[in-house]
Amino acid sequence: MAQRITDPHGRLPRQDGGRDSERRGEGLPALPSRESRHRPLFEPLQVGPVRLRNRIIKTAAESCFTDASGEVTPELLNFYEAIAAGGVGLLIVESPTIDHPLSMANGHGFRIDDDRYLPGLSRLAAVIQQHGCPAFIQLHHAGPWHLKEFFGLDPLSVSATPEPELPHFAPAREITVEEIEGLVSKFTDAALRAQRAGFDGVEINAAASHLLGVFLSRAWNGRNDHYGGESLENRSRIVTEIIRGIKARCGADFPITLIVNGLEAGRPGSMTLNESRGIAALLAEAGADAIQVRFHCHGNLAALWPEQLLYPEPIDELPAQADWSRGGAGAYLPIAEAIKRAVDIPVIGVGRLDPTIGAQALLQGQIDLVGMTRRLIADPELPNKLLAAQDEDIAPCTACLGCLDDAAMFRPIRCRINGHLGADRKQVFLPAPRSEHVVVVGSGPSGMEAARMAALKGHRVTLVSRDRKLGGLMRIAAMVKGQEVEELEAIITYYRRQLAALGVTIRLGRRMTPQRVAELEPDQLILATGGVPTAPDLPGLNDCHKVVRSGELMEAARRALGFVGPETLRSLSHWWMPIGKRVVILGGAIAGCELAEFLVRRGRDVKLLHSGDLTTLGDGLTELMKRSLLPWLARRGVEVLVGARCDAISDEGLSVTTAEGESRLLAADSFVTALPLEPDTSLLDHYRGAAPVVKAVGDCVEPGLILDAVHSAAGVFAERGE
Ligand SMILES: Cc1cc2nc3c(=O)[nH]c(=O)nc-3n(C[C@H](O)[C@H](O)[C@H](O)COP(=O)(O)O)c2cc1C
Ligand code: SF4
Secondary structure, three states: OOOOOOOOOOOOOOOOOOOOOOOOOOOOOOOOOOHHHHHHHHHEEEEEEEEOOOEEEEEEOOOOOOOOOOOOOOHHHHHHHHHOOEEEEEEOOOOOOEEEEOOOOOOOOOOOOOHHHHHHHHHHHHHHHHOOOOOOEOOOOOOOHOOOOHOOOOOOOOOEEEOOOOOOOOOOOEEOOOHHHHHHHHHHHHHHHHHHHOEEEEEEEEEEOHHHHHHOOOEEEOOOOOOOOHHHHHHHHHHHHHHHHHHHHHHHHHEEEEEEEEEOOOOOOOOHHHHHHHHHHHHHHHHHOOEEEEEEEEOHHHHHHHHHHOOOOOOOOOOOOOOOOOOOOOOOOHHHHHHHHHHOOOOOEEEOOOHHHHHHHHOOOOOOOOEOOOOHHHHHOOOHHHHHOOOOOOOOOOOOOHHHHHOOOOOOOOOOOOOOOOHHHHOOOOOOOOOEEEEEEEHHHHHHHHHHHHOOOEEEEEEEOOOOOOOOOOHHHHHHOOOOOHHHHHHHHHHHHHHHHHEEEEEEEEEEEHHHHHHHHHOOEEOOOOOOOOOOOOOOOOOOOOEEEEHHHHHHHHHHHOOOOOHHHHHOOOOOOOOOOHHHHHOOOOHHHHHHHHHOOOOOOOEEEEEOOOOOOOOOHHHHHHHHHHHHHHHHOOOEEEEEEEEEOOOOOEEEEOOOEEEEEHHHHHEEEEOOOOOOOHHHHOOOOOOOOOEHHHHHHOOOHHHHHHHHHHHOOOOOOO
């Protein structure tokens, strides 16, 4: 029978690989037969001389667990150790700085451009390898993606680019031949340092529009020396020189993986599949040991995350060569497959891959290795859970890209389902000194996470909620958003299963009262009762018959969702909703914008009123969603009044003063309030003293996103080592 993983310490026993790459990955545990569909994932594979215990690769991704010192931090070690311990076959660490400051995208990150960083880098390699996982490290030069605002220096590119790829990039200057030669040395120096630090290999990022990527692409490479032009040999020269340089200095058996754009779009001269196949063959001939293939859309950063290219409707540049049949999951596999036919080294696929799609792709020979980032951030234990036939216990990545938003703001990444990134998991999951009775009130994300954490710490847990189903506002959000991109219901399914497995007593459809609290005799009472909807303080609001308050809508949805699922209610809403044909939404943050999309899709004429400025329009949406949803709303005829002040409301209409000082009367059939929730700690005061410890978490303390709610609850037992 498969061993059950109930917490991060209940992991499968795994082999001790030591520091010897040849030995790592041996002693693979048998895969339960029920999970044979994932069997291809657990076939070992050789990358150069390094043997991987399975085919799942953590691809490089900036985590921002760094500080201004340029040193490897304890949080960075914890972050990567958790992933290595989770059983991944190969871990590729994110890029350190190889040439300060121009190689960096921004002013943040750890460094590999000097020997003084060797001790920290060695610790990093060792914490990964001690779990039997080989450690590679990505080397890259940001090139045109270097942000000038940090050091005041012009970014470098293959050719001068007076018109940068994105508005916030500065024009780049052309790199000289001398600088190219220097750069090749910087890459080889960094690789040698990585090797001295104990890394098993390096990855060279020649993708996106980073410096090496723009050499490869005709879209940017306008040189007419031997690093440019139509010839693939010339355009690949800088990369092949780096590969050969590293092999010369680190030894032919020091493995190098490459990342390339298998296909590009968005600019004249974008890379074709024929070109990338030719380039891949040249890189393999130069000594590359494996190659990772992506799609890049110039001017659209979302291309790394294929599902994002479909939201809210598919972009014009969607490549026909990709496979869009699974909502973006594994979309780029056919591109990787085309490259695989051109080379005889392992090919790594990436882009919303999951274990099932990955295993199928391996079986069909489309790729050799399954690259993942977000699913391993969400649950570093994913490989071990697959091995233990516990795939239903894998914490789902629901593609919210909250992690990316943190990285884009240079903040340590957080995940909406994993509240412990960068934390010392041994401490976090240390059993409580004494098992107590913890009563959690509320079944939204913070309530469910608090209950899960309490149970993992060894407490006896009771979760009470007035709702008839678990999920709280997430069920309403799932109804509004749909499942196409974010898969919110997967979070609820996950928690339902975890709470049941952990023995949490769940009492739904019950309001908490002082008498009930007294009956339950909790040692700890955790209130996760949510924030309160608000309406604007607007003359006439209470008398206008056309006002639909968000609180009323939520209550109606909550009641309906007690009987039907979010998807069913979403379908029914195409037929009927308590909202008229012409709608004005009051509130332009995430709730207002997503409601606008929902209503437009149901044939409503929508106006969106946002009292703040442009920078706060869509607050709470990820940057990528803002970039796609706001223009979509405009294209679908939604008038957005930014900086508008509401003066009064009546059945005749809403009087507003626009940002330009113009008075307007907006007539509508429904005026829907969609302001952010406000905190509500009244219950905290009410129940103070009802248990030795009373705490509040989530929206009732500080309304925010699911990610904020989960984090607030994940930390609730950290304070007293409880
Ligand atoms: C927060 C975040 C940061 C990333 N940073 C990098 C990076 O520094 N270098 C890189 O090559 N890819 C980076 N990526 C891309 C990932 O390696 C990967 O290609 C992408 O997330 C798609 O895989 P997934 O769907 O499994 O997450 C990043 C991804 C995320 C989510
Ligand atoms: S923050 Fe969102 S996208 Fe990122 S790993 Fe977590 S669930 Fe996935």
